[in-house]
Amino acid sequence: MTEPLIYELSSPGRKGVSLPAVDVPETALPEGLMREELPLPEVAENDVVRHFMRLSQLNYSVDTGFYPLGSCTMKYNPKVNEDMARLPGFALTHPLQDPDTAQGNLAMMYALQDWLMEIGGFAGVSLQPAAGAHGEMTGILIIRAYHHDRGDKERNKILIPDSAHGTNPASTTMSGMEVIEIPSDARGNIDLDELKKHCDESVAGLMLTNPNTLGLFEEDVQEVIDLVHGCGGLIYGDGANMNALLGVVKPGDLGIDVLHYNLHKTFSTPHGGGGPGSGPVGVVEKLVDFLPDPVVGIVDEGDEAKPPLYGLITPEKSIGRVKAFHGHFGVILRAYTYMRMLGKSGLRAVSDYAVLNANYLLAKLRDTYKVPFDRICMHEFVAEGHWDDAPDIHALDIAKRLMDYGFHPPTNYFPLIVPEALMIEPTETESKESLDAFVEAMLAIAKEAREDPEILKSAPHKTLFGRMDEVQAARQLVLCCRPLYLDKPDNK
């Protein structure tokens, strides 16, 4: 970095803030609250502002450019969401407040539950889970509770296709269930013959991602669901890919029993870098009683003179709380705003354009990049970042080189069933011009791969830092600027 680090600017006694004169008697802070050894830089306010402003400019975001990170739905997040989340009436309420004094918040949550039920074809929704993976765990715990409640305690297996997101087996294992992997067939669908072999009375359920992580609609979805229901199992839907389905297909109508939504993906709240997110769970009628506690309900219908009274309700056979208070309220509110801004036809248009944009890119790139499962895709598709006539080039090199062209790389090396995977999800918020610019960069890189492979192997060249040692970066994670870091590279 050319600019001085904030610790280098530190000067003993320099202050960034002036506190008002004390107008109460001074007392010492309680023991242990004051960390004397904390090495804070002594700098002025503008040093601090410049430090953080510079850091923010090093970041790549959807607000600075195209971000086709497959499976993550990095759509543009409308700024009106932020305005609504900052309204004092919402922002200043406290989760321990008496529900009678937070009726606006509860009405908003109730409406969102209702819309998610309508979009998914479900009978109940809980807004509690903090992210998609958390929704998965909640859903699997609901499936488990349902079987146990019927006295069926032997069902301990969850079938998971090999194309599933890594969170599926992880949340299943965390819920105390056993994972059985089901392979995909040559068209990228769940292999029905393999599925049949595993459908028996030990199956608690199957986790289905549709469209799957190849961006493909599961062609035999009805048969898969019927097979699992036929042996007494339930269907968990990984709804992270709802961006392809809004107003087109209701998962509940397909026979999915429980599904999580990723509000931070489909319904536009900023995400990446670990959160916060929101992964509400929708369920069919027979699972409503098992939803986590509490859900928002109407406790008094009201009449012409009196509006309905909202309250927090504990479902009868609830699996219990999965999150403190009421979920990530700020994310819930942003998703609510997004849905109100778009309305019914707008939400349907989201999916139409998300699918159209992905198919446009696929059509433009399929002659240059190998597409292993080449059929009409949904909101994303998976290409291979490798060519036989450029044997040294790998998907990672293409991803890094894309940064030089000003684009965020696509998802790399996922899903695992495609070697050298480049998973591309443009989302509906990109113009034809930005899609065309991306295509141009991808075609130029394919040419460079043959003519000047070294420029790819050593990319990126235009970023502040060049090619990273990713293994070392993961092992020696340095996330904050500390004075120790300056003279001791091991940061100990």
Ligand SMILES: *Cc1c(COP(=O)(O)O)cnc(C)c1O
């Ligand atoms: C993103 C994603 C998840 C996990 O969601 P998080 O909110 O990141 O926990 C699960 N499944 C699929 C298919 C996803 O794309």
